[in-house]
Amino acid sequence: MMVRKTMVAAWLKTAKAGETIVYARATFLPVRSEVAAMLREAAEHGHVVLYRERRMHGPGEENFRYVAKRTAKPLPGQVYMVREVPPLPAAKPQDKRFNGTAALQRDIAPQVRGLMAEGVRSGSAIARALGLYSAQPVYSLMRKMAA
Template sequence: MIVQDNVVTAWLATAVHGQTMVYARATFLPVGSAVAKRLRLLAASGHVLLYRERRTHGPGDENFRFIVRRTAKQLPGPGGVLIVKGVKPLGAHKPQDKRTGSCAMLVRDIAPQVRSILAEGERRSAETIARELGLYSAQPVRVAMQSMAA
């Protein structure tokens, strides 16, 4: 078990000198672990100390608890919080577009539901209808509404 990166970020934002957190329970850390790599970089710069303790009892296959301890050194960035760089922006395609293969296929699937919702007579936006249908994006609903209007 290894914690997620957002847990480490939240802990770093609030941790004071001497405070600890168990960030992994395992026999060894995975080679490509982004959390372990980030904590090793912070340890190299003196912001945290890393150590591990051997488990003495309890169920499970994990032999070690990997622990991070906060030092008094101030973190870089505003308010001592690390600035995350290099985050890719979200793409134009939403998860349902990837799941179905194309927006056109999704439009064909939802067109009858959109037609019946619009037949109820209430004025509804594409966003409202998308929420009712459980879609992440209103774009397929807009396309379906445009094809019905044409």
């Protein structure tokens, strides 16, 4: 089994550093495989790291999984946009001991927006990143932002 060349090309353009794709499951790669040649060239330029894993159990005749792992080096002509995330406050919001959550939500709103822009979608994960005792203010803020 080998994936199509178009699928690997699309993966190369959209994959983030550390993401992997299994591009073949076989005992050996075909000599004239366009997919393997394209990935070898990408590996020579430092865009991916290629390796194979031995298959231990299960049905089928293939013995290896051929895997490509994306590195952080951008493809030629590809530009990564880096978002500026506001720095965390020097003191944690709960150290101010607010009685109401509205003031706390105003304090954490820029950091929550920044973490959500980076792809963090879990309210409890955002609360842990901000060092909050409870995730409730983050959930309330996320509901307000969604409305």
